[in-house]
Amino acid sequence: MNPTPHPGGAGGPAGPRTRRPTSGPATRGRRGEVGLSGGVPIAAKYAGVTAVLLVIFLVLVARSDLRSSLRKVDQLIHESGVAAAMLFAAEVDPYWARPDGDGGGSGAQGALAARLAARVADPALADRVLDVVVLGVDGRSFEANARGGRSLAVRMGGSLRSERAEAAGVTVRAGSLDGRAVRMYAKPVLWEGRTVGSVQVYLSAESIRQVEDQFRSAVIRTVLIALLIGIPVVLVVGRYLTRPIRLLKRDMEVVAQGNLEHQSVVRTRDELGSLATAFNRMTHQLAEAQEAEFRRLSLERDLSIATRIQTSLLPEALPEIEGYDLAARYDSAKEVGGDLYDFIPLPGGRFGIVVADVSGKGIPGSLVMTMTRSLLRMAAHDHAEVSELLARVNENLSRDMSRGMFVTLVYLDFDPGTGRVRVGRAGHNPLYLYQASRGSVGQIQPQGIALGMDPGPLFEKALQVGEFQLEPGDFLVLYTDGVVEAMDPSGVEYSPERFVATLEGVRERDAASIVAAVNADLAAHVGAAEQSDDITLLVIRRD
Secondary structure: OOOEEOOOOOOOOOOOOOOOOOOOOOOOOOOOOOOOOOOOOHHHHHHHHHHHHHHHHHHHHHHHHHHHHHHHHHHHHHHHHHHHHHHHHHHOOOHHHOOOOOOOOHHHHHHHHHHHHHHHOOHHHHOOEEEEEEEEOOOOOEEEEOOOOOOOOEEEEEEEOOHHHHHHOOEEEEEEEOOEEEEEEEEEEEEOOEEEEEEEEEEEOHHHHHHHHHHHHHHHHHHHHHHHHHHHHHHHHHHHHOHHHHHHHHHHHHHHOOOOOOOOOOOOOOHHHHHHHHHHHHHHHHHHHHHHHHHHHHHHHHHHHHHHHHHHHOOOOOOOOOOEEEEEEEEOOOOOOOEEEEEEEOHHHOEEEEEEEEOOOHHHHHHHHHHHHHHHHHHHHHOOOHHHHHHHHHHHHHHHOOOOOOEEEEEEEEEOOOOEEEEEEEEOOOEEEEEOOOOEEEEEOOOOOOEOOOOOHHHHHHOOEEEEEOOOOOEEEEEOHHHHOOEOOOOOEOOHHHHHHHHHHOOOOOHHHHHHHHHHHHHHHHOOOOOOOOEEEEEEEEO
16 A cells, blocks of 8 residues: 555544643641640639729729729718808907907906817817917917917928819918827908907818828728739639630630541630631631542542553553564553553564554543553454454444544554554554655554444445555654644644654654654643643564
8 A cells, every 4th residue: 555645633622731741649748736724714814804804994093083082081071161160260368469468468368368278179169270360460469269378389381272262261280289280270360450360270180191092092902902802703714704715715626636527516606616616617617628638639549550550551661563663651640640652572573563542531531541551462363354353342342432532443463574564543643654766754544433333334434444565764754643632722723744854854763762752842842831642652663
């Protein structure tokens, strides 16, 4: 059979993808969790903070009450002092200022002292007024006092402001009388419209100190009682409020030990309840992710086994045929591929040479490829004719082929001694034959449909067997559509035309150089695009 000039190739659809080496299960390190042993529980922290806030609140409230009470006491003292000063000023008879007076004689002075003493002895004033002193106009001369003219140790400080006292014309000063805290209220004594002296009323200010002491003691008692009662209550409340947190902590510890089926029982209607719901969702997703990881690892293991099995089915080495130079390339797009090439020893030194492409990829394609190889090897020893061999393989393969799957195949009955080749093509890409006598590459493409598409009559009717001679200097190229339909990143196919041009450019080289040249040109075309179809390339050159 003479090769026809190359008009273009035929084959199934394919897309580019660069094969990546299969990696085994990744080793994942596990990060430990650092805990704080002996740390302060949240409930204790909550109780401590609450106690501090409670003490601060009580102190602030007590200070506010103390200031308010002191103001009230101070106001009462001022009211009493102003009223007493005005009362005693009205009682004073300025005998020393009258023209007919004795100018401070003992009789008038004694009478004044007696009136003052009698007024101070009044039960309404006795518990508040310590003494009443009457001074002359110069503010130094002593006229009388209510306590019998005894010597008084008086120390006065600065003036105190009081609106009521100012309105009544009373001057207020703070100090001490015989070592006791007092308030002194001074009221001018008038005679005929002029000031002739003053009355100084000394009121005890010990009540202010007593109020301060009473409040201080009350605040201390209140704080102690609040701490004794409040802290245990806060601890109990804090432990109750933090119970969901403790439960979540235990849940996390259970999950950290590997129990991804564990679910939290926290069901509060607050942020902790939302956190527990998110925690349960997370553990569920982790369990699903772990299960998916187990499935992935199992699939990787199965793919690794399938890859080893498929590799073992391919020829370990090309046969050494005297007078011929052989080279091949096989590259699957996935871990396991759907391409096949094989050399089957036949009687009389002949070889059955097959290149096939399964429509499916991955494990299904690998299984069909394995079944096809087994059927071919069995049929090759029982049927000498190419047409009978392919018919039997198609018949057996069709019974077990999944719907929508098929196998394209080219089979050669090759006699190395004579160079005679009989070829059957079941829907596969055409062969390329370089003839040294013509100096060009042509196609060998007898008719035939793919295996597994029809169980018998239609396949046998469509099948044609061609025959040609491989002369010295000629070379034959068998391949799958992963070569001519490999695409670059923009989607442009490698094309049969470029393939033929590459073959013609290396027509004088050996088989290995031809395969290497096609590989290099194919890689330059594909670039960074991924390999999407299996690639098989086989070159047989007659020296």
